[in-house]
Structure formats: C-alpha cells, structure tokens
Amino acid sequence: MIQPQIANKEVTLHILKTFGIRLQKKLGQNFLIDSDVVERIVEAADIQPGEQVLEIGPGIGTLTQGLAEAGAAVTSIELDRHLIDILAKTLEGYDNVRVIHGDFLKLDISREIPTGRCKIIANLPYYITTPIIMRILEERMPVELLVTMVQKEVAERMVARPGTKEYGALSVAVQYYTEPEIVFIVPPTAFIPSPAVESAVIRCVIRKQPPVEVRQEKMFFRVVKAAFSQRRKTLQNCLKAAGLAAETASLVLETAGIDGSRRGETLSLSEFAAVANAWSNVNR
Ligand code: SAM
Numbered sequence: 001m002i003q004p005q006i007a008n009k010e011v012t013l014h015i016l017k018t019f020g021i022r023l024q025k026k027l028g029q030n031f032l033i034d035s036d037v038v039e040r041i042v043e044a045a046d047i048q049p050g051e052q053v054l055e056i057g058p059g060i061g062t063l064t065q066g067l068a069e070a071g072a073a074v075t076s077i078e079l080d081r082h083l084i085d086i087l088a089k090t091l092e093g094y095d096n097v098r099v100i101h102g103d104f105l106k107l108d109i110s111r112e113i114p115t116g117r118c119k120i121i122a123n124l125p126y127y128i129t130t131p132i133i134m135r136i137l138e139e140r141m142p143v144e145l146l147v148t149m150v151q152k153e154v155a156e157r158m159v160a161r162p163g164t165k166e167y168g169a170l171s172v173a174v175q176y177y178t179e180p181e182i183v184f185i186v187p188p189t190a191f192i193p194s195p196a197v198e199s200a201v202i203r204c205v206i207r208k209q210p211p212v213e214v215r216q217e218k219m220f221f222r223v224v225k226a227a228f229s230q231r232r233k234t235l236q237n238c239l240k241a242a243g244l245a246a247e248t249a250s251l252v253l254e255t256a257g258i259d260g261s262r263r264g265e266t267l268s269l270s271e272f273a274a275v276a277n278a279w280s281n282v283n284r
Contacts, residue, residue, distance in 0.1 A: 005035055005065065006060060006061055006062045006065050006090060007032050007033060007034060007035040007037070007038040007062045007063075007065070007066070008033060008035060009033045009192065012031055012033050012060065012062070012192055013192070015060050015086070015090060016060070016192075019086045019089075021060070021082070021083070021086065023192075023193065024080065026127070027079060027080055027125055027127075028057070028124070028125025028126045028127045028128070029059060029080070029125070030123075030126075030191040030192070030193060030194075030195050031059045031060060031062055031191060031192050032059075032062045032063060032123055032149075032190060032191055033062075033190065033191060033192050034186075034189075034190035037186055037190050037201075038062060038063055038065075038066040039066065040183070040184060040201065041063060041066065041121065041123075041147060041149070041201055042066045042067060042069075042070050042121075044147045044183045044201060044203050045067070045070075045119055045121045045145065045147045046145075047067065047070040047071065047072045047119070048071075049070075049071035049072075050071065050072075050073055051071075051072050051073065051118075051119065052072070052073050052075070052113055052115060052116075052117070052118035052119070053067050053072040053073065053074045053075070053118060053119050053120075053121050054074075054075050054076075054077070054109070054112070054113060054118050054119070054120045054121075054143075055067060055074055055075070055076040055077070055120075055121055055122050056076075056077055056104045056120065056122040056124060056125075056132060057076075057077070057078060057079070057104070057122060057123065057124065057125050058076035058077075058078050058083070058087055058099065059078070059083065059123075060083065060086060060087065060090050061076075061087050061090040061091045061097075062123075063121070063122070063123055064076050064087070064091060064094075064097055064099075065090075065091065065094070067097075067121060068091065068094040068096050068097050071096070072096065072119075073096050074094075074096060074097045074098065075098045075100060075112055075113060075118075076097065076098070076099045076100065077099075077100050077101075077102050077103075077104050077107060077112070078099060078100070078101060078102075079101075079102065079103050079104070079125075081101055084099060084101045087099045100112060104132060104135075105128065105131055105132065105135060109139075109141050109142075110142070113142065116142055117142045117143065117144050118142065118143060118144070119143065119144060119145040119146070119147070120136060120141075120143050120145070120146045120147075120148070121146075121147045121148070122147075122148050122149070123148070123149040124148050124149060124150055126150070126151055126154075126195070129148075129150050129151065129154055130154070130170060133146070133148070133158075133170075133174065134170075134173065137173060137174070137177040137178070137206075138173075143206055144205070144206055145203070145204070145205055145206065146178065146202075146203070146204040146206065147183075147201065147202070147203050147204075148201070148202055148204075149186065149199050149200070149201050150199065150200060150202055151195075151197050151198075151199060151200070152185060152197065152198040152199055152200040153166075153197065154170075154200075155182050155200035155201075155202045156182070156200075157170050157171055158170060158171060158174040158175075158180050158202055158204070159171070159174075159175075159180050159181065159182055159202070162265070162266055162267060162268050163265065163266045167265055168228050168265070169224050169225060169228045172224045172269060172272060173221070173224070174204065175211070175269060176207075176210050176211070176212070176220075176269060177204075177206060177207060177210070178204035178205060178206050178207055179204065179205045179207060180202055180203070180204040180205075181202070181203050181204075182200050182201070182202050183200075183201045183202065183203050184200070184201055185198055185199070185200050186198065186199040186200065186201065187199075211269060211270075212269045212270045212272075212273040213273060213277075214273045214276060214277065215276070215277045215280045215281075216276065216280045219276040219277075219279055219280050219283075220272060220273060220276040222242065222276070223239075223242075223272055223275050223276045223279065224264075224272055225242075226238045226239060226241065226242035226264070227263075227264025227265070227267060227272070228264055228265065229241070229242075231263065231264070231265055232263070233263070233264075234260060234261050234262065234263060235253065235258065235259075235260050235261075235262050235263065235264050235267070235275075236249055236250065236253060236260030236261065238264050239252065239253070239260075239275075239279075244279070248282060251278075251282060252275060252278045252279045252282055253275065253278075255278035255281065255282075256271070256274035256275045256277070256278040257274065258271055258274065258275055
C-alpha cells in the first residue's frame with residue numbers, strides 16, 4: 001500500500017509523534033515538509049524508471065518516497081539506527097527502495113551499487129556536507145549526477161567564480177570534477193525544525209574529463225590548498241609557505257606566466273593548472 005505523502009507538515013508531525021522520534025540536531029535532522037520542494041528535486045534529477053539512485057540520509061523517507069514514486073531503484077543510507085525500523089513502515093509498499101543502516105562517509109559504495117553508475121540525490125545533513133561531497137568527487141564514485149540540498153552559502157561557494165569572496169578550495173574542486181548549477185533556493189519554512197539559514201538545491205553533472213589539463217592531480221590540489229590556506233598572502237608567499245624555495249617559487253610562477261604578487265583566490269582553474277604543471281616540471 002502506498003503511504004500518504006510524507007512531505008507535509010501534518011503527516012510528518014504525525015509520524016514523529018506516532019513513533020516517538022526525537023530529532024537529533026547533531027545528525028543534521030531537518031526534515032522536508034514541502035511537497036513542491038520534493039517534486040522539484042525529483043525533476044532536477046531527471047529520473048528514468050529503474051534508474052539506480054543513492055540517497056544519503058532518508059530521515060523518515062520524505063524525499064525517498066518522491067524518488068520511489070518516480071520509479072527509481074533507490075538505495076538509502078541512514079546513520080540513525082532508530083529510523084531504520086520506522087522507514088520500513090513509512091515506505092511500506094515500495095519494493096523499489098532498499099534502506100541500509102550506515103555512515104555514508106565509511107560505506108563501501110561499490111558494494112552497495114553493484115551495477116555501475118548511479119545518481120546521488122539527497123537532502124544532506126549540513127554538518128558534513130563538504131566531507132560527503134568531497135568523498136564522492138575525490139574517490140571518483142561511479143556517479144553521473146549529484147542533486148543535493150545544501151546550505152545556500154555552501155551552494156554559492158560551489159559555483160563561485162575567481163575573485164569573489166565565496167571562491168575557495170571547494171569551488172575549484174567542485175568545478176574541476178563537475179558542472180554545477182544552483183537550481184532553486186529553499187526557505188527555512190520548508191523544514192521541521194526550521195534551520196537558521198536558507199538552503200539551496202544544487203545540481204552537479206559529473207564531468208567525464210576535467211576541464212583543464214593537469215599533469216599531476218595531487219599537485220593541482222596541493223597548489224589550490226596552498227593558495228587558499230592564507231587568503232591575504234600573495235601567491236609567491238603561499239607557494240613558499242607550502243615548502244617551495246623562493247627562487248623555485250619564482251621560476252614556477254614565471255613558467256606558468258602568473259604574476260606572483262596576485263592572490264591565489266584570483267586564479268582560474270586553468271591558471272591553477274598552469275602553476276601545478278610548472279611545479280611538476282621543476283620536480284622532474
Ligand atoms: N531526507 C530527509 C528529508 O529530506 O526530510 C532527511 C534529511 S536530514 C537533512 C539528513 C539525514 O541524514 C538525517 O536523517 C540524518 O540522520 C542522516 N545522516 C546524518 N549523518 C549521516 C551519515 N554520516 N550517513 C548517513 N546518513 C546520515
């Protein structure tokens with residue numbers, strides 16, 4: 001039997017009361033109560049019937065239900081043990097949903113999604129948004145699309161352009177691995193309890209190839225990390241702080257065609273790549 005729509009204030013309050021659920025702030029438990037938001041997330045995910053979807057943090061099954069209704073083969077990973085039995089009840093009747101108890105940051109994803117590529121769709125727990133996104137990207141999980149609810153401020157950092165105050169290591173990493181776009185903004189009233197901040201749904205299409213040519217990826221991210229570790233310093237000084245001798249730093253920057261007095265935060269992805277490739281050359 002298909003349950004009534006969970007993304008509704010009365011239904012959610014009823015579920016919380018019936019099962020005696022005490023929401024855990026430390027697990028980022030802000031549950032969606034707006035069915036329009038669920039519908040728009042499902043739409044942004046462009047789900048085809050039978051498609052594999054991995055959901056992080058189903059909560060009481062609000063977004064899971066929308067994904068299941070769209071015909072996805074959903075695997076949902078929930079850390080809160082108390083919610084596992086409850087999900088079996090709230091999602092009763094959906095034989096296209098599998099709920100796994102576990103920590104997304106520790107789980108072996110290749111074991112959970114054995115048939116190859118999937119989409120990750122989630123209303124993320126905000127206290128670990130960045131580690132979750134970075135794990136998906138850095139480990140090159142077999143994911144083609146990422147549609148997630150995050151804090152608006154985090155979404156703005158993910159799409160930020162060079163030279164803006166939002167631009168940082170997260171922007172570079174997300175734009176290196178994906179093509180991100182903010183789909184829509186979500187007010188605090190769309191959740192129980194209401195978070196203190198606005199949220200945003202961000203859609204990231206995973207790139208098949210990085211947008212810039214990088215000789216050594218590790219070096220690219222080392223330069224990025226160095227450039228943003230002290231935003232007020234010049235690039236020349238950041239490279240020195242990262243362990244390069246002054247003359248080598250100058251040589252690297254000259255080879256890359258970058259003025260060492262610039263701040264790291266003004267560099268585009270291709271300029272970061274140029275610096276990293278020049279540094280890799282010096283090391284050869
Ligand atoms: N999907 C539901 C919704 O949209 O209403 C709940 C979203 S709530 C923002 C985040 C969920 O992630 C909570 O249910 C929380 O228990 C779960 N969670 C927190 N940390 C987690 C982790 N490391 N791995 C998996 N789930 C986690």
